[in-house]
Amino acid sequence: MHRALFVLPFLLAILTVACSSSGGRSAPERTGTAEGIINAASATAAAAALPPVTQQDLVGVITGGFTGLTIPYTATTNGSFRKQPLLLGVLDDCANNRAHGLDRGDEAYWPAVLGDCYTVGDATKWLWEYTDKRIFAYANQMAMRYMRQKLDEANAGGAGLGDDYWQLVVGKIYTLTNITTPVAATPLAGVSLAH
Numbered sequence: 001m002h003r004a005l006f007v008l009p010f011l012l013a014i015l016t017v018a019c020s021s022s023g024g025r026s027a028p029e030r031t032g033t034a035e036g037i038i039n040a041a042s043a044t045a046a047a048a049a050l051p052p053v054t055q056q057d058l059v060g061v062i063t064g065g066f067t068g069l070t071i072p073y074t075a076t077t078n079g080s081f082r083k084q085p086l087l088l089g090v091l092d093d094c095a096n097n098r099a100h101g102l103d104r105g106d107e108a109y110w111p112a113v114l115g116d117c118y119t120v121g122d123a124t125k126w127l128w129e130y131t132d133k134r135i136f137a138y139a140n141q142m143a144m145r146y147m148r149q150k151l152d153e154a155n156a157g158g159a160g161l162g163d164d165y166w167q168l169v170v171g172k173i174y175t176l177t178n179i180t181t182p183v184a185a186t187p188l189a190g191v192s193l194a195h
Contacts, residue, residue, distance in 0.1 A: 058120070062087060062088065062139050065136045069133075075130060081122075090119050090123075091116075094120060114151060117143070118169065120143050120147070121147055121173045147174075
C-alpha cells in the first residue's frame with residue numbers, strides 16, 4: 001500500500017503529459033508516455049542484473065544494425081556515427097583500454113578510455129534516433145552496461161569517478177524514453193528488434 005501511494009502521484013503526472021501528446025508512434029512508444037517511460041526504466045533496471053556484456057556481444061548487435069544501412073555524410077559528419085568500421089574501431093579502443101597511447105599512470109588515461117566508451121553509447125543513441133531501428137536501442141542499452149563495467153574497472157584503477165559522473169552519462173546518452181526499450185540481454189533469443 002505504501003508503495004502505491006508513492007507511485008500514484010508520479011503516474012498521474014506522467015499520464016497528464018502523455019494525454020497531451022499526439023501523432024507519431026503508438027502510445028507505448030511515444031516520447032513521454034507513462035508506459036514508455038516505465039518500460040524504459042524497467043528495461044534499464046533489468047539489464048543491470050544480467051551477465052557482463054562482452055566486446056563481441058556489442059560487435060554482433062552493432063553489425064546487425066548496420067546490415068543494409070547506408071548513412072549519408074549529410075546526416076552527420078561524425079564518421080564513427082555513420083560508418084560501422086569506425087564505430088567498431090572506437091569500441092575496440094574502449095575494450096582494450098588504448099587511451100590514445102597514454103600511459104596508465106597519466107591522469108588523462110581513464111578519461112580517454114571512458115571517452116571512447118562514451119562515443120560508442122552516443123553513436124548507438126544517435127543511430128536509434130536516426131534509423132528508428134530497435135536494434136540500435138538494444139545496442140545502446142548493452143553499451144550502457146559495458147561502459148558501467150569499464151567505469152568500475154577505472155575506479156578500481158584509481159580514477160575516482162563518483163556516481164554523479166555516471167548519472168550525468170546515463171541521462172545524456174543512455175536514457176531512451178521514446179520507445180519500449182528492449183532489455184539488453186545476451187544472447188538475442190526471443191527479443192524482437194523489428195521497428
